[in-house]
Amino acid sequence: MAKNEQFVSQIADIETDFPQWYTDVVLKTKLVDYGPVKGTMVIRPYGYAIWENIQREMDARFKAAGVENAYFPLLIPMSFMTKEAEHVEGFAPEVAVVTHAGGGKLEEPLVVRPTSETIIGHMYGKWVESWRDLPLRLNQWCNVMRWEKTTRPFLRTSEFLWQEGHSVYATGEEAEEETLKMLALYEDFSKNVLCMPVLTGRKTEKEKFAGAVATYGMEAMMHDGKSLQSGTTHYMGQNFAKAFGVQFTDKDGALKYGYTMSYGVSTRLIGAVIMTHGDARGLILPPPVAPLQVVIVPIAQKKEGVLDATHVLERTLREAGIRVKTDDSDNSPGWKFNEWEMKGVPVRIELGPRDIEGGKMLAFRRDTCEKTELALGDAEAVKALLSDISSAMYERALARMRERIVPASTLEELLSGVNGGNFVRAGWCGERACEDRVKEFAQATARVMDGNNDMPVCVCCGKKAQHTVFFARAY
Amino acid sequence: MAKNEQFVSQIADIETDFPQWYTDVVLKTKLVDYGPVKGTMVIRPYGYAIWENIQREMDARFKAAGVENAYFPLLIPMSFMTKEAEHVEGFAPEVAVVTHAGGGKLEEPLVVRPTSETIIGHMYGKWVESWRDLPLRLNQWCNVMRWEKTTRPFLRTSEFLWQEGHSVYATGEEAEEETLKMLALYEDFSKNVLCMPVLTGRKTEKEKFAGAVATYGMEAMMHDGKSLQSGTTHYMGQNFAKAFGVQFTDKDGALKYGYTMSYGVSTRLIGAVIMTHGDARGLILPPPVAPLQVVIVPIAQKKEGVLDATHVLERTLREAGIRVKTDDSDNSPGWKFNEWEMKGVPVRIELGPRDIEGGKMLAFRRDTCEKTELALGDAEAVKALLSDISSAMYERALARMRERIVPASTLEELLSGVNGGNFVRAGWCGERACEDRVKEFAQATARVMDGNNDMPVCVCCGKKAQHTVFFARAY
Numbered sequence: 001m002a003k004n005e006q007f008v009s010q011i012a013d014i015e016t017d018f019p020q021w022y023t024d025v026v027l028k029t030k031l032v033d034y035g036p037v038k039g040t041m042v043i044r045p046y047g048y049a050i051w052e053n054i055q056r057e058m059d060a061r062f063k064a065a066g067v068e069n070a071y072f073p074l075l076i077p078m079s080f081m082t083k084e085a086e087h088v089e090g091f092a093p094e095v096a097v098v099t100h101a102g103g104g105k106l107e108e109p110l111v112v113r114p115t116s117e118t119i120i121g122h123m124y125g126k127w128v129e130s131w132r133d134l135p136l137r138l139n140q141w142c143n144v145m146r147w148e149k150t151t152r153p154f155l156r157t158s159e160f161l162w163q164e165g166h167s168v169y170a171t172g173e174e175a176e177e178e179t180l181k182m183l184a185l186y187e188d189f190s191k192n193v194l195c196m197p198v199l200t201g202r203k204t205e206k207e208k209f210a211g212a213v214a215t216y217g218m219e220a221m222m223h224d225g226k227s228l229q230s231g232t233t234h235y236m237g238q239n240f241a242k243a244f245g246v247q248f249t250d251k252d253g254a255l256k257y258g259y260t261m262s263y264g265v266s267t268r269l270i271g272a273v274i275m276t277h278g279d280a281r282g283l284i285l286p287p288p289v290a291p292l293q294v295v296i297v298p299i300a301q302k303k304e305g306v307l308d309a310t311h312v313l314e315r316t317l318r319e320a321g322i323r324v325k326t327d328d329s330d331n332s333p334g335w336k337f338n339e340w341e342m343k344g345v346p347v348r349i350e351l352g353p354r355d356i357e358g359g360k361m362l363a364f365r366r367d368t369c370e371k372t373e374l375a376l377g378d379a380e381a382v383k384a385l386l387s388d389i390s391s392a393m394y395e396r397a398l399a400r401m402r403e404r405i406v407p408a409s410t411l412e413e414l415l416s417g418v419n420g421g422n423f424v425r426a427g428w429c430g431e432r433a434c435e436d437r438v439k440e441f442a443q444a445t446a447r448v449m450d451g452n453n454d455m456p457v458c459v460c461c462g463k464k465a466q467h468t469v470f471f472a473r474a475y
Numbered sequence: 476m477a478k479n480e481q482f483v484s485q486i487a488d489i490e491t492d493f494p495q496w497y498t499d500v501v502l503k504t505k506l507v508d509y510g511p512v513k514g515t516m517v518i519r520p521y522g523y524a525i526w527e528n529i530q531r532e533m534d535a536r537f538k539a540a541g542v543e544n545a546y547f548p549l550l551i552p553m554s555f556m557t558k559e560a561e562h563v564e565g566f567a568p569e570v571a572v573v574t575h576a577g578g579g580k581l582e583e584p585l586v587v588r589p590t591s592e593t594i595i596g597h598m599y600g601k602w603v604e605s606w607r608d609l610p611l612r613l614n615q616w617c618n619v620m621r622w623e624k625t626t627r628p629f630l631r632t633s634e635f636l637w638q639e640g641h642s643v644y645a646t647g648e649e650a651e652e653e654t655l656k657m658l659a660l661y662e663d664f665s666k667n668v669l670c671m672p673v674l675t676g677r678k679t680e681k682e683k684f685a686g687a688v689a690t691y692g693m694e695a696m697m698h699d700g701k702s703l704q705s706g707t708t709h710y711m712g713q714n715f716a717k718a719f720g721v722q723f724t725d726k727d728g729a730l731k732y733g734y735t736m737s738y739g740v741s742t743r744l745i746g747a748v749i750m751t752h753g754d755a756r757g758l759i760l761p762p763p764v765a766p767l768q769v770v771i772v773p774i775a776q777k778k779e780g781v782l783d784a785t786h787v788l789e790r791t792l793r794e795a796g797i798r799v800k801t802d803d804s805d806n807s808p809g810w811k812f813n814e815w816e817m818k819g820v821p822v823r824i825e826l827g828p829r830d831i832e833g834g835k836m837l838a839f840r841r842d843t844c845e846k847t848e849l850a851l852g853d854a855e856a857v858k859a860l861l862s863d864i865s866s867a868m869y870e871r872a873l874a875r876m877r878e879r880i881v882p883a884s885t886l887e888e889l890l891s892g893v894n895g896g897n898f899v900r901a902g903w904c905g906e907r908a909c910e911d912r913v914k915e916f917a918q919a920t921a922r923v924m925d926g927n928n929d930m931p932v933c934v935c936c937g938k939k940a941q942h943t944v945f946f947a948r949a950y
Contacts, residue, residue: 033598035548036555037585042598045543045613052544068520069527073510074587074618074634075571080511096550096576098587101633102622103568110512112549112573112587122511138520143549143618147577158576159549 011342014280018224022152022275025282029343031270032153039151039158043267046343047154049291050270051161055141057193057288058163058265061185062139067165070138072119075110080118083243087117090210094146096158112145117211117236117262120166121244128258131170131250135178139165144266154271155228155475162266168246168258172237175259176214179235182263183216186231194269195286195393196220196276197401198230199423199470201448206435213237219447219470221401222275225421227447227472230272233263271475276397277367283344284366286393287386294324294382295345297336299352301328309356313349313377320379322386341366346389347382349374367393405470407455414459414471415442423447423472427455427465434460444471486817489755493699497627497750500757504818506745507628514626514633518742521818522629524766525745526636530616532668532763533638533740536660537614542640545613547594550585555593558718562592565685569621571633587620592686592711592737595641596719603733606645606725610653614640619741629746630703630950637741643721643733647712650734651689654710657738658691661706669744670761670868671695671751672876673705674898674945676923681910688712694922694945696876697750700896702922702947705747708738746950751872752842758819759841761868762861769799769857770815772808774827784831788824788852795854797861816841821864822857824849842868880945882930889934889946890917898922898947902930902940909935919946 010028012020026032031047034040043051059069075098082088096112099105113119120138128136145159154160165182169175183200190196198218208215212234219227240246241257250256277284287293294317298310310326317324327336333350340348348364355361359376367389374381404422408414417424424444428434435446437460450468458465485503487495501507506522509515518526534544550573556563571587574580588594595613603611620634629635640657644650658675665671673693683690687709694702715721716732725731752759762768769792773785785801792799802811808825815823823839830836834851842864849856876898883889883901892899899919903909910921912935925943933940 033601036552036594036597037548037550040548040550042548043546045545048545049543051546068524070520070523071518071526071636073512073515073517074620075512075515077511093578096573096585098571099574100584101571102624109575110571119511123508123517126508145549149577161546 011282014223014278021278025274025278025342026153029283031274034153037158039148041153041157041159043161046291047270050273050285050289051267053289053291054193054269055163058189059141061189062163062165065181065185067137067139069140071140071142072116072123074113074143076113076116076119078109078111080122081111083118084211084239086239087211091115091146094148096145096147113142114144114146115264116140116144116164117166117240117260118244121240121246121260124166124168124258124260125245125247128168128246128248131248134248134258135167135169135174137165137167137178139163152271154267154274156268160267162264164262164264166260166262168241168260170248170250170256170258172259175261176235179214179216179233179261179263182233182261183218183231186218186233186263186265190218190220190230191394193286193288194273194276195288195390195397196230196272197394197398199448201450201470203232203448204435204446204469206432207446209234211236211239213239217448219472219474220272220276221397221404221423222272222475223278224275225404225418225423225472227423227470227474228268228272228275229447229474230269231263231265234261236260236262277393278344282342284393285344285346287346287390290344290346291323292325292343292345293322293386294347294349295336295340296324296326296349296351297333297340298326298328299333299350299355303353305356306351306353309376310351313351313361316377317379317382320383322379322382337364347385349382351376365389367396408459409455409457411438411441411460414438414444418442418444418471418473423470425450425455425468425470426459427453427457428467428469429458429461429463430466431458431461434458438471442471444473446470447472447474486757489698489753496753500749500753500817501628504758506749509628512633514623516628516632516634518636521766522745525748525760525764526742528764528766529668529744530638533664534616536664537638537640540656540660542612542614544615546615546617547591547598549588549618551588551591551594553584553586555597556586558593559686559714561714562686566590566621569623571620571622588617589619589621590737590739591615591619591639592641592715592735593719596715596721596735599641599643599733599735600720600722603643603721603723606723609723609733610642610644610649612640612642612653614638627746627950629742629749631743635742637739639737639739641735641737643716643735645723645725645731645733647734650712650736651710654689654691654708654736654738657708657736658693658706661693661708661738661740665693665695665705666869668761668763669748669751670763670865670872671705671747672869672873674923676925676945678707678923679910679921679944681907682921684709686711686714688714692923694947694949695747695751696872696879696898697747697950698753699750700879700893700898700947702898702945702949703743703747703750704922704949705744706738706740709736711735711737752868753819757817759868760819760821762821762865765819765821766798767800767818767820768797768861769822769824770811770820771799771801771824771826772811772815773801773803774808774825774830776803778828780831781826781828784851785826788826788836791852792854792857795858797854797857812839822860824857826851840864842871883934883946884932886913886916886935889913889919893917893919893946893948898945900925900930900943900945901934902932903942903944904933904936904938905941906933906936909933913946917946919948921945922947922949
């Protein structure tokens with residue numbers, strides 16, 4: 001058995017056992033480990049570096065949009081949760097509760113935030129007084145906790161990291177507009193930073209956030225054709241403003257309630273990237289978020305001049321803004337190739353005595369596994385290659401998603417569609433009963449509604465369709 | 476009453492009521508607000524931006540030193556806390572405990588991390604196998620919780636944000652060396668980023684971290700002469716390695732316990748900056764961490780060309796890498812001057828029709844309240860001014876601290892020293908009884924021990940001094 005095969009044999013087959021492939025890949029590439037408490041994860045340096053890159057890129061977009069960061073407390077009085085009726089119903093079953101602190105029992109139990117609409121609503125109620133205070137647009141990067149029965153690293157864990165943005169506007173129109181703008185920001189981010197195509201649209205009543213008037217989501221297609229909700233934005237109307245007294249004196253002197261909205265993405269995006277782009281050999285990381293964009297593997301590294309040349313090259317690439325390192329460990333080149341392929345580094349550069357003599361270097365791109373010869377030290381060519389890889393990863397994922405969106409007119413067609421690993425586009429009458437029936441019949445849920453309603457009849461009851469919906473099995 | 480006086484009268488007098496001055500300043504400049512749960516704080520955008528600047532600068536230093544970031548879970552099994560005897564004794568009285576989650580009672584209560592030696596020790600026990608895995612040097616940026624009876628924003632709150640670095644080495648010498656290196660990194664950071672002089676040294680047994688072999692601290696002198704512990708590093712020996720089974724096979728084939736160390740700074744640094752540099756008018760923020768380094772105030776802003784000129788200037792300065800904004804609100808220039816002075820913006824630039832005509836601008840530096848005329852649009856001159864301000868702030872605070880370190884040979888001298896708002900340098904025999912007696916007699920504690928032991932006798936018992944100690948009242 002060749003070394004390559006040995007290495008690959010450590011991870012399950014991606015086509016026949018995708019769940020095990022995922023577990024193998026996230027653990028063996030040291031992205032993550034299980035924490036001691038059931039359902040928790042430890043994000044290891046290789047995984048956390050992806051999150052740092054996501055944070056940096058996303059945060060820059062928020063700041064460019066005029067949103068400021070702040071930090072609100074982790075612990076929320078239990079009484080806050082009950083102030084918005086739908087909200088408590090949605091979140092109460094999965095909260096963790098602090099009952100004791102400082103050596104005694106607390107007068108009121110405190111909830112570890114599952115999301116912060118309530119505590120931020122409370123503070124906005126204190127801060128907002130006049131129309132001059134609006135809009136108020138803050139974001140926080142923090143940890144949240146939702147006690148889940150079935151967990152998987154990055155996809156669903158009892159604690160996860162995320163950002164949550166919360167804004168108040170004087171009018172519902174402005175708050176709704178911001179809800180759609182932030183959805184567009186997320187979609188653009190997915191495309192240009194994660195190289196990941198998504199479907200966006202409004203969620204059904206059944207799938208919306210507890211307490212929202214309307215929820216919008218972006219859904220990405222995973223390797224197995226299942227959908228992963230990768231970000232959501234919520235228009236709250238005056239629900240939370242009324243619950244927490246977020247009132248302002250308008251220009252006309254009248255006291256009015258504000259309109260709020262919120263939006264969030266989490267460390268789940270790391271799972272989305274893994275399951276969108278990965279292949280039989282392991283991870284394929286998008287260049288904009290890859291902790292390492294280029295790994296240099298010296299060939300015949302004990303020969304004079306080879307390691308020196310790799311270090312010169314490393315410095316040249318780093319100075320050009322590329323995240324790069326040289327693997328000068330004692331492992332064989334073959335072993336290094338396999339390791340860095342499994343870890344999904346976008347470009348490997350091989351550099352040996354003959355390359356150095358010929359003033360060239362061999363670049364291997366992880367996404368297509370093709371090799372190209374480049375002039376030694378040509379950082380611009382490497383940057384162009386990274387940019388090519390980003391576009392190609394997006395285009396490939398987009399083509400794949402488009403191929404696997406199929407229409408259905410009956411429940412049987414819908415079932416056959418999702419069984420085949422597709423998203424199914426179908427009409428829906430708008431009744432909860434039909435949505436429930438689809439779930440029961442095909443174990444598929446309404447992911448988002450298409451803005452373009454062109455399917456004539458409901459896939460379930462055959463009545464006139466009110467919406468065209470993307471149905472899929474989902475994580 | 477002039478507008479200026481009105482504005483200043485909003486904050487208490489810094490000399491006669493420093494605690495109230497602090498509260499007034501942090502609330503009125505919107506750095507922070509009280510959270511709904513007693514002892515918690517909300518870090519508002521102006522305060523959080525300081526933290527982001529601290530994080531960015533500190534994180535770059537960690538990365539340059541080869542430390543990687545990771546993220547460990549918030550909740551720690553109660554049983555972990557008890558594995559290191561001193562540790563549980565120190566932290567048990569102030570932990571918050573999750574007893575219920577997901578709608579039911581937990582089998583084992585979970586502690587909201589007060590610090591993460593235990594859970595990180597547990598993971599290191601899983602990860603470390605061979606000498607090749609060492610050193611292992613990780614850091615995390617996160618929230619921690621310590622239930623405190625008396626709280627003040629930034630200085631002592633039940634929840635705060637911090638970084639905690641945790642390393643394992645094969646030998647005690649290396650771990651001790653890293654403990655001192657990180658102390659030096661903190662000291663350099665305090666000087667060059669916060670413009671804040673500190674005293675560094677080893678802590679006494681009484682003051683050390685629960686579970687450490689040795690704790691080192693840096694102490695800064697606040698405006699009232701009290702000390703604020705602003706960062707600590709801890710050498711743990713094998714205490715935590717033994718408690719959590721952090722063992723490795725050494726080069727000689729023998730199975731050995733590792734040696735660990737940890738280090739942390741928190742949002743308390745924001746309090747340190749406020750109380751080191753502030754004056755009667757409010758905040759004076761160090762240029763490296765000020766959210767805004769320059770505010771441009773247009774004079775006669777309704778006159779044609781004035782606002783245009785300020786916006787051109789703003790763009791020029793921003794492109795030079797300066798954090799800048801124009802205050803083009805409807806408030807009067809006088810009102811704006813006072814507001815931005817209270818908010819501690821290092822430089823204010825005034826720009827009116829006559830300045831524009833003359834090709835100049837008036838720069839006001841917040842630290843000395845002096846005005847200088849600069850060529851209009853000269854970004855390099857503004858950068859030089861910011862750099863001057865940084866040096867001057869450090870030098871002024873250093874001179875002030877040096878002036879206010881006084882020697883004492885008796886308890887009476889020590890008491891008189893701390894009553895006068897000084898740090899007192901005195902000999903100490905090394906006995907806990909004498910340290911306790913100083914506390915009782917003068918309400919002062921041993922902040923750090925001086926590396927230079929030149930005081931002959933113990934300030935308390937008169938026996939031969941084993942250490943020279945800086946005693947002070949402390950926050």
